[in-house]
Amino acid sequence: xxxxxxxTEKATxxxxxxxxxxxxxxxxxxxxxxxxxxxxxGVATWGAPVLLRHARAMLANWLAAVGPTxxxxxxxxxxxxxxxxxxxxxxxxFFLAVSVVGIGAVIAQVGWHVNPELVAPDPKRIGFESGRKxxxxxxxxxxxxxxxxxxxLVLAIAHRVVVTFSDGALGAALMPVESIxxxxxxxxxxxxxxxxxxxxLVGAADYAWARWRHEQTLKMSRYELREELKQSEGDPxxxxxxxxxxxEIAKRRMLAEVARADVVLVNPVHVxxxxxxxxxxxxxxxxxxxxxxxxxxxxxxxxxAAGVPIVExxxxxxxxxxxxxxxxEIPPTLYRAVAEILAYIHSLRxxxxxxxx
Numbered sequence: 001x002x003x004x005x006x007x008t009e010k011a012t013x014x015x016x017x018x019x020x021x022x023x024x025x026x027x028x029x030x031x032x033x034x035x036x037x038x039x040x041x042g043v044a045t046w047g048a049p050v051l052l053r054h055a056r057a058m059l060a061n062w063l064a065a066v067g068p069t070x071x072x073x074x075x076x077x078x079x080x081x082x083x084x085x086x087x088x089x090x091x092x093x094f095f096l097a098v099s100v101v102g103i104g105a106v107i108a109q110v111g112w113h114v115n116p117e118l119v120a121p122d123p124k125r126i127g128f129e130s131g132r133k134x135x136x137x138x139x140x141x142x143x144x145x146x147x148x149x150x151x152x153l154v155l156a157i158a159h160r161v162v163v164t165f166s167d168g169a170l171g172a173a174l175m176p177v178e179s180i181x182x183x184x185x186x187x188x189x190x191x192x193x194x195x196x197x198x199x200x201l202v203g204a205a206d207y208a209w210a211r212w213r214h215e216q217t218l219k220m221s222r223y224e225l226r227e228e229l230k231q232s233e234g235d236p237x238x239x240x241x242x243x244x245x246x247x248e249i250a251k252r253r254m255l256a257e258v259a260r261a262d263v264v265l266v267n268p269v270h271v272x273x274x275x276x277x278x279x280x281x282x283x284x285x286x287x288x289x290x291x292x293x294x295x296x297x298x299x300x301x302x303x304x305a306a307g308v309p310i311v312e313x314x315x316x317x318x319x320x321x322x323x324x325x326x327x328x329e330i331p332p333t334l335y336r337a338v339a340e341i342l343a344y345i346h347s348l349r350x351x352x353x354x355x356x357x
Contacts, residue, residue: 030203259306
């Protein structure tokens with residue numbers, strides 16, 4: 001238990017994927033509103049003149065249409081529906097841009113991952129006891145303190161901006177209506193930009209904190225790492241037995257290839273290399289088996305049983321053993337030496353197979 005509680009190791013990809021399936025991702029609730037606020041400010045600044053022109057035209061058309069309608073006691077509902085449609089057409093792109101950016105900010109943090117289990121209602125999450133634990137937990141208290149601090153910070157900065165701007169707006173009463181509206185728009189724009197910048201800094205700090213907390217939550221102990229390794233790759237003892245069995249099968253197959261060799265070159269007791277050459281099947285002689293010490297004796301025993309000549313060539317046997325893998329062709333630098341041995345062996349065909357000095 002003590003080892004399991006000692007979480008000092010970084011989370012593995014499997015641990016991160018499991019956490020993601022259960023909704024444990026790095027996300028800041030401050031990023032999406034800030035991104036939407038910046039987009040709203042940009043769209044409003046760019047589209048404010050267009051919106052004012054449309055509003056004036058709509059108001060003029062509506063007043064022109066209301067007079068005759070009221071005089072003849074005609075229903076005013078069609079006019080309201082038309083005005084609502086025109087207003088939606090003007091404000092629709094604004095709200096669409098804000099919504100797309102807000103959703104995109106969330107997806108940019110967590111990626112696109114749909115988990116039906118998180119959408120389905122869970123009585124454990126909506127119960128009184130679970131709600132009380134969330135509210136009075138350390139994370140709940142931290143969230144409350146963070147929200148209060150953010151409100152105080154934003155109000156203080158907004159108050160400072162409004163006071164600074166109001167000093168220059170004292171003579172607005174003598175200005176034309178359009179100038180007053182422009183001045184008010186500039187003030188709102190400045191206030192929104194300052195608040196958005198402050199909230200962006202708060203959001204960046206909140207995201208960094210959320211990421212750090214997420215990494216701390218996902219950390220694993222050495223015991224958990226070993227257990228995960230066992231589950232993903234199997235028990236180490238089982239893997240060891242499997243590798244041993246695989247090596248034994250490969251060794252038996254290699255010894256079976258000795259019977260197809262043309263000659264076995266030995267050192268004479270330390271290494272043995274079996275060589276095979278068929279001009280119609282291969283470009284150069286190949287090493288079909290090799291071994292040292294105990295395996296060397298088994299290769300020589302298999303060669304004697306199959307009637308394959310055994311030739312003692314110390315330097316050549318060592319060179320083939322070190323440089324050529326089983327099943328590979330010998331290098332060109334050894335062609336001549338091996339060719340002489342093979343020619344020697346073919347000259348002895350018809351004699352008694354066995355060791356040749």
